[in-house]
Amino acid sequence: MSLLVVDSVGPATSVQDAGRHGAQRYGLTPSGAMDRLSLAAANTLVGNAPFAAAIELGPLGATFTARGGAVRLALTGAERPAAVHGEPIALYESFVLADGETLTLGIARSHVFSYLAIAGGIGGEPMFGSLAVNARAGLGSPYPRPLQAGDTIPAQPASSAAERSLDLPKPPDGPIRVVLGPQDDEFGDAVAAFLGGEWKVSATSDRMGYRLDGPEIRHLHGHNIVSDGTVDGSIQVPGSGQPIVLMPDRGTSGGYPKIATVITADLGRLAQLQPGRPFRFQAVSIDDAQAAYRGLAKLIRALPDRLQDAQQGTLDLDALFTANVAGAATNALDS
Amino acid sequence: MALTIPRMLPSGDAAITVEFAREISDAANQRVLALDRMLTAHAIAGIRETVPTYRSLLVHYDPEQIGFDALAQQLTTLAQSPIANDSTARRHWRIPVCYGGEHGIDLEDAAATLKMTPDDLVARHAGGDYRVAMIGFTPGWSYLSGLDPALAVPRRQAPRLLTPAGTISIGGVQTGVQCLPGPSGWHLLGRTPVRTYQLHRDPIFLLEPGDAISFNRIDAKQFDEQDRAAEHGELIAELELS
Numbered sequence: 001m002s003l004l005v006v007d008s009v010g011p012a013t014s015v016q017d018a019g020r021h022g023a024q025r026y027g028l029t030p031s032g033a034m035d036r037l038s039l040a041a042a043n044t045l046v047g048n049a050p051f052a053a054a055i056e057l058g059p060l061g062a063t064f065t066a067r068g069g070a071v072r073l074a075l076t077g078a079e080r081p082a083a084v085h086g087e088p089i090a091l092y093e094s095f096v097l098a099d100g101e102t103l104t105l106g107i108a109r110s111h112v113f114s115y116l117a118i119a120g121g122i123g124g125e126p127m128f129g130s131l132a133v134n135a136r137a138g139l140g141s142p143y144p145r146p147l148q149a150g151d152t153i154p155a156q157p158a159s160s161a162a163e164r165s166l167d168l169p170k171p172p173d174g175p176i177r178v179v180l181g182p183q184d185d186e187f188g189d190a191v192a193a194f195l196g197g198e199w200k201v202s203a204t205s206d207r208m209g210y211r212l213d214g215p216e217i218r219h220l221h222g223h224n225i226v227s228d229g230t231v232d233g234s235i236q237v238p239g240s241g242q243p244i245v246l247m248p249d250r251g252t253s254g255g256y257p258k259i260a261t262v263i264t265a266d267l268g269r270l271a272q273l274q275p276g277r278p279f280r281f282q283a284v285s286i287d288d289a290q291a292a293y294r295g296l297a298k299l300i301r302a303l304p305d306r307l308q309d310a311q312q313g314t315l316d317l318d319a320l321f322t323a324n325v326a327g328a329a330t331n332a333l334d335s
Numbered sequence: 336m337a338l339t340i341p342r343m344l345p346s347g348d349a350a351i352t353v354e355f356a357r358e359i360s361d362a363a364n365q366r367v368l369a370l371d372r373m374l375t376a377h378a379i380a381g382i383r384e385t386v387p388t389y390r391s392l393l394v395h396y397d398p399e400q401i402g403f404d405a406l407a408q409q410l411t412t413l414a415q416s417p418i419a420n421d422s423t424a425r426r427h428w429r430i431p432v433c434y435g436g437e438h439g440i441d442l443e444d445a446a447a448t449l450k451m452t453p454d455d456l457v458a459r460h461a462g463g464d465y466r467v468a469m470i471g472f473t474p475g476w477s478y479l480s481g482l483d484p485a486l487a488v489p490r491r492q493a494p495r496l497l498t499p500a501g502t503i504s505i506g507g508v509q510t511g512v513q514c515l516p517g518p519s520g521w522h523l524l525g526r527t528p529v530r531t532y533q534l535h536r537d538p539i540f541l542l543e544p545g546d547a548i549s550f551n552r553i554d555a556k557q558f559d560e561q562d563r564a565a566e567h568g569e570l571i572a573e574l575e576l577s
Contacts, residue, residue, distance in 0.1 A: 005348035024386045024395070026515075026532065026540040027474045127534070136515065137474045138534055182352040226359050227471060227478070229386040229393025231350045253388055253471030261347030289348035290398040297399055 002069035002158070004118060006151040007102065010060025011110035012113075012207065014146045015153075018051035020128035020139070024229070024252045031132040031139075032248045034113050034207065035268035038077035038170070042117035044303040045074035045094045045166050053124065053131040054117040055147065059108040061275075064116070066097040072158040073097055078272065080114060081106030093165040093310045094119075096158045110151065111272040119154025134249065163310035166303065175282035176270050178235065178260035179289050182228075186257040187237070188220045194243070194259055195281055202242075204276040207249040210270065216241035219257060221288075227255040233262035245270060265292035338366070341391075341414050344408040346383030348398055349383075353410055354391040359508060361480055363390045364468045368545045370410070379409055387544040388469040389478065411563040427547040429573040430512065432461065432503050433558035434525035441491075441522035445505065448488050457552065459483050460503075460510070460524060465548040469508075470540075475514030477542050482510045494520035502528040503550070512548075528562035529572045536568045547577075 016039065019032025033039040033056055039049035046174055048054075059078065074094045076248040077162050082089040083104050089095055108114065124141030133140030143151055155277040182192050193215050223239040230236070234246040236256040245262060246254070262270055263284065273279060284292075344352040353370065356363035364387075371387045374394070381400030386393040398408055412415065426571030434457045435442040446453040465479040482505065490506045495518060498504070502513040514531040527550075531541045541547075553561065565571045 021395075022384050023474075023540070024384055024393075025544060027470045027472055027476050027539075028532075136517075137532075146342060175526050179345050182346050182354070212357060225470070226357070226389050228352060228354070228388045228391045229346070229350075229471070231393070233344045233347050233397070251472040252386060253469065258346070261345070263348050286345050286348060286403045293348050293398045 001123070002071045002099075002155045003067040004071055004073075004097075004153040005065045005067050006149055006153070007063040007065055007146050007306065008149050009062040009147050009151075011059050011146065012058030013062060014056055014125070014133035015053050015122055015140060015142070016056040017053040017060050017130055019132050019248060020130035020134075023128055027252050028128070028137060029250055029252050030232070030248060031134040031207075032130070032246060033115065033132075034137065034271035035077055035115070037268050037296065038113070038272075039115045039117075040300045041092065041166055041168060042074045042115040044307065045076070045092065045164055046117050046119035047161065048073050048121050049119060050300050050303065052121040053114050054122065055153070056110045057105065057114040057116060059112050061107050062105045063102055064097070064105075064208055065102045067152070068099065068160040070096050070098045071155045071271065074117050075114055076117075077107070078108035078111035080108045082169045082321070085224070085226050085286040090165070090310075092167065094163045098127040107213040108274075110274070112274060114271060119151070120154045120160075123154025136249075164307045165310040166306050166308070168306070169299070170268055175267045175280040176271060177263045177289065177292070178233075178281050179263060179286055180260045180283050181258070182261075183225065183257040184259050186219055186225070187217065187259050190219070191259065192216045195283055198278050198280060199243075200278055201270075201273050201275045205275065207214060207247050209246050211248060212243045212245065214243075217243055217259065223256055225255060225257050227253045230254050230258070231261060233264070233267045234258045235260045236264065247271065263289040263292055264273075265289070265296040275283060338415050338417075340411060341366070343411060345403060346393060350395045351370045351403065351407060351410065352393050353414060355414075356390040357525065359389050361412070364466075364480055365418065367392045367413065370414050371544065373413050373416065375545055377407065377413070386471070388471060389480070399446070402494055425576060426543065427549070427575040427577055428542065430527050430529050430548060430550050431553040431557070431561060431571065432525045432527050432550045433553050433555055434461070434503075436555060438499075438555065438558065439503070439523055439525035441504075442447055442524050445488055445522040445524065449486065451485075457524070459486055460505070461550045461552050463510075463549070465510070465550075466537050467542050467544050467548060469544055470531075470542065473513075473515050473517050475512075475530070475540060475542070476517075477512045477514075477531055477548075479510050479512070479548055481553065482508055484508065486510070488522060490520040491522065494518055498523060499526060501528060501530070512542075526558065527571075528558055528565045529570070533565075533568065536570075541570065541572060
């Protein structure tokens with residue numbers, strides 16, 4: 001058994017997977033990765049199932065050291081400096097961290113979350129089928145809390161497999177798509193203000209919810225409704241008129257009216273928006289939202305087909321990020 | 336009498352809110368729980384999980400297996416079928432509560448607001464017959480229906496950021512059993528040593544939506560004893576099957 005030792009780590013860094021489902025009726029929120037496509041990409045690169053548990057890294061830097069043997073890793077999501085003993089490590093490409101070597105990750109340059117997957121997955125005890133951290137409920141493994149310096153993560157020793165790289169379709173850059181409701185009738189004309197406004201993610205956002213700065217959204221009949229169920233992406237509007245997009249650590253029910261719901265295919269993109277960066281919402285039909293859902297699911301299932309042998313030492317990051325695959329992206333997401 | 340047709344509201348691309356009422360209503364909650372039971376008995380392919388609340392049933396589903404219109408149609412049909420006679424709770428829990436003092440710091444203020452003595456408030460609260468209307472917000476937080484309307488009291492102006500595990504409180508026309516420490520804008524009447532959510536215990540979740548609940552008063556010494564036993568995994572709550 002190898003170990004990945006956490007030498008230093010910023011806040012909002014935790015083990016996540018696809019979350020634990022089936023107990024929302026008891027008030028247990030699913031948790032799980034903020035950006036599922038990036039999680040799936042990292043896992044695919046090291047040969048894991050797409051939603052195996054991996055390390056979700058917040059925007060600050062971190063360092064990890066392999067102990068007791070080598071481990072194979074892959075880093076996806078936010079662009080950030082990554083190096084082993086001063087040698088740059090490419091994103092979206094698997095690599096081996098030899099026994100005693102240290103991986104140094106810098107601050108995210110774009111986006112918010114990165115995913116560090118370990119070949120063979122993370123050793124831990126699943127609860128309700130998941131290792132995802134939900135600190136409030138005391139759940140998560142190997143630690144039921146965000147990672148801290150000194151933590152050790154059990155891992156499989158690296159095999160002699162060849163390194164792989166992966167290019168994802170360029171993500172759409174347009175508005176964040178929503179399906180209106182379930183309580184858009186509580187807002188009247190304010191729905192137009194919501195759809196027409198320019199929004200920014202507030203710096204006070206976290207894994208429970210993203211607070212949005214923008215026009216004040218007024219309710220027709222006050223902000224208290226009788227609690228009902230929430231989903232990932234529910235956009236609730238409290239009395240302040242400042243919407244909150246509920247994220248995977250949300251409460252399972254809430255008593256504020258929900259004007260709209262971010263579509264599944266765009267939730268990871270919203271999660272990756274840095275605070276202060278302007279964006280807009282766009283209402284789409286349920287049919288269009290579900291087509292995008294199926295497109296994302298298909299893309300994730302087909303990630304192994306996109307793997308290529310890594311060309312070590314000749315990687316051009318710019319080329320990787322601007323690779324002409326937009327056409328494929330459109331097909332995969334819209335079909 | 337024909338049952339009203341619930342509203343089928345989209346909660347994004349992978350969930351439907353089946354809304355029976357916009358207000359807290361015992362009749363609506365009965366229909367929520369009845370539909371929930373029907374979906375357990377007659378599974379619809381593509382449904383992932385259901386979340387009952389006071390007035391609606393949230394149905395999570397897989398859009399790769401079933402679309403909104405097809406699912407909404409099936410749910411509409413089911414929701415109008417007659418509610419079976421077994422809709423009364425079959426499980427009845429007796430939950431001990433230590434009212435007032437350090438365990439219920441709002442008892443006296445709430446009684447003053449309601450223009451009754453603290454003893455009167457406790458007697459009315461402990462004398463009620465309740466049902467778990469929904470469990471939500473945080474693990475094990477059980478919202479009950481059946482509060483004596485004379486005990487309805489506006490929520491606190493400023494919510495408390497931290498209230499203790501096991502808090503029994505009232506707010507608006509609602510009462511509830513809170514499991515984990517957390518924020519609350521309700522009035523704290525007492526505490527129970529019962530854990531409605533406890534890892535490494537069987538069952539992890541004690542209560543189910545629809546269960547009947549009654550409270551019995553214990554003193555602070557009994558609370559301490561039962562709290563220690565509960566910490567080691569004892570259920571403490573007494574179950575009667577009816």
